[in-house]
Amino acid sequence: MPGKGLRLHDRSIFGVARKQFMLKSIIEKQDAAVVASVERTPSVRWVLASLSLSMLLSSLGTSIANVGLPTLAQAFNASFQQVQWVVLAYLLAITTLIVSVGRLGDITGRRRLLLAGIFLFTVASILCGIAPTLWFLIAARAAQGLGAAIMMALTMAFVGETVTKAKLGGAMGLLATMSAVGTALGPSLGGILIAGFGWRTIFLVNVPLGIAAFLLAHRTLPVDRRGPRTNSAGFxxxxxxxxxxxxxxxxxxxxxxxxxxxxxxxxxxxxxxxxxxxxxxxxxxxxxxLIRLAMFRDRSLSASLAMSALVSTVMMATLVVGPFYLSRALGLDAALVGLVLSAGPFAAALAGVPAGRMADRFGAQRMTIVGLIGMAAGCFILSMLPAPPGILGIAGYIAPIVVVTVGYALFMTANNTAVMADIRADQRGVISGMLSLSRNLGLITGASVMGAVFALASRAADISTARPEAVATGMRITFAVAAMLIVVALAIAVASRARASRHSLSADVS
Structure with a gap:
């Protein structure tokens, strides 16, 4: 019997040892799997590089075609009303589809849809470059706009998915910077390409950039999660x-x-x-x-969308009024007008990343208010600006415009950060699309409304032939209206922050 007890004891020792060995093997395999997973996980920096290039392409496509409209009118023997559809088709495709493609990304997977958008944008750029007729070019620009809508809607959604909440503002600032760079680069790059190589190159230049964006996105973006398709019929x-x-x-x-x-x-x-x-x-x-109406009961989201539309409406005033004021009131030639107009986007590009870091450090809602205060101050200065000739007139215009655009960069970065920070994963695409839509609607509204205010205030049937004094008066009144719109946005921001503070206090008390 003692021998039997010993054998049982030995067997139990061997059993424990075998279990320990098996447990150790399992742990080692799990550790190896974790290491392999980490190795396969792309660097956040490379993901941001991929998303930044996508944002650059979509904003470049918006601004680069404007400078080519006179050349296109000559090339196709068409009127301005006809060639303006080269720009309108692109903007209409983005505006009408950006929310829908954001929702589609939530359902089908953002990575595969973003890759499809980049591919479509690149192929459409080739078709634009080889277009035999104006209407073929317009159709290709609409397809290019669809690709751009996908890129715009999903870049912010990807940032919310891949970047930690503590660093979300910095990533949003980087996207804002690339958007500003694309907007600023478009007119100057387009002018150089048209002068040196013809109008087709303003579209074909997107092809190598599109290929690079596709390869980078394919290599770095995280693979779509393959969970249970609870919302497969959700479109x-x-x-x-x-x-x-x-x-x-x-x-x-x-x-x-x-x-x-x-x-x-x-x-x-x-x-x-x-x-x-x-x-x-x-x-x-x-x-x-497509859009859950209940989400508009979230007053913070509704306030952010309203502020984005108001601020974008005001920003369009700088693009509508600026060229006429600089050329008619200050008497600058076309080259100098283009140089002065690039000061605003250049300032926004420099301010984007610092604005994001400030939003991370001091809080997105607080920086939203600071950005709006800066915009209001710049607009009020412009509303009282005299029109002295020479360097004084140029400097007097550039300084407040820089204040406005830096305030805009800070506002948009902080506002987008505040919205995207607490969004559910399955809603990031559609919310990102709604943010972009509010911005686009503001720009479209501003082009019409602020242009009408400018023309009415100048009291001229044709603003291109108005007297310098009338143009200067129109500029001041237009920016006075713009300042009032920013004050409305500021009131919304302050009320939203106060409401959030009360909610936080009541939650702490309970």
Whole structure:
């Protein structure tokens, strides 16, 4: 019996040793799997580089075509009203589809959709470059705009997914910087390419950049998670169509007629208003709505979207008023006008990353208010600005414009950070698309409304032939209106922050 007990004891020792060995093997395998997973996980820096290049491409596509419109009118023997569709087709495609593609990314996977968007943008750029007719070029620009909408909607969503909350502001600032760089680079690069190589190169220049963006994104972006497809039937075709038609009607109402508001514009506005009603009704009944109407009960989100639209409306005033004020009131030639106009985007590009870091350090809501205060101060200065000739006039215009654009960079970075910080993973695409949509709607509205204010304040039938004094007066009144819009946005921001503070205090008490 003692021998039997010994054998049992030995067996138990061997059993424990075997279990320990097996447990050690499992742990080593798990450690190896973790190490392999870490090795396969792309660096956040490379992910941000990929997203930044996508943002640069989409913003460059917006600004580079404007400088080529006179050349395109000559090349295709077309009127300005016809060639302006080269720009409008791109903007309309982005505006009408950006929310829908954001939602589609939430459902199907953001990586594969972003790669498809970059591919489409690149192929459409080739088609633009070889376009035999104007209408072929316009159709290719619409396809290019769809690719740009995908890139714009999903870049911010990817940032929210790959960057920690503590560093989200810095990443948003980097995207804002690349957007500003693309906007500033477009006119100057386009002018050089047209002068040296012809108008086709302003589209073909996107091809090598698009290929680089595709390869970088393919290599660095995290693979889409393959979880249970609980929302595989979550796309809303009726809501998508209604929203696209509504936004198209509004965008056309704001852009057609070059500032004159006629019967067609009013009809399009009425169609847009009807479309809003139908869209709300359809979303209330949809099983998986494109935009959940309940999200607008979140007052912070609604406030952020409203502020983004107001601020973008004001920023368009700098693009509408600036060229006429510099050329007519200050008497600058075209080259100097272009140089002065680039000061604002250049300042925004320099301010983007520091603005993001400030949002991370001091809080996004606080920096939103600081950015709005800067914009209001710059607009008030412009509303009282005299128009002295020479260097004094140029410096007097550049200084407040830089204040406005730096304030804009700080506001947009902080506002986007505040919105994207606490969004559920399955809503990042659609919320990112809504932020971009609010910005685009503001720009479109500003082009029409601020242009109409400028023309009315100048009291000139044709602003291009108005007297310098009238143009200077129009500029001052336009920026006075812009300052009032920023004050409204500032009031919304202060109220939103106060409401958030009260909510936080009540949560701590309970």
């Amino acid at each position: 809303d075709p009726v809501g998508t169509l209604l929203l696209a038609l509504t936004l198209a009607a509004y965008a056309l109402a704001m852009t057609m007629g070059r500032g004159s508001f006629g019967v067609l514009n009013m009809a399009l506005l009425l169609a847009a208003a009807l479309g809003v009603g139908l869209f709300v009704r359809a979303e209330a009944k949809a099983a998986s709505p």
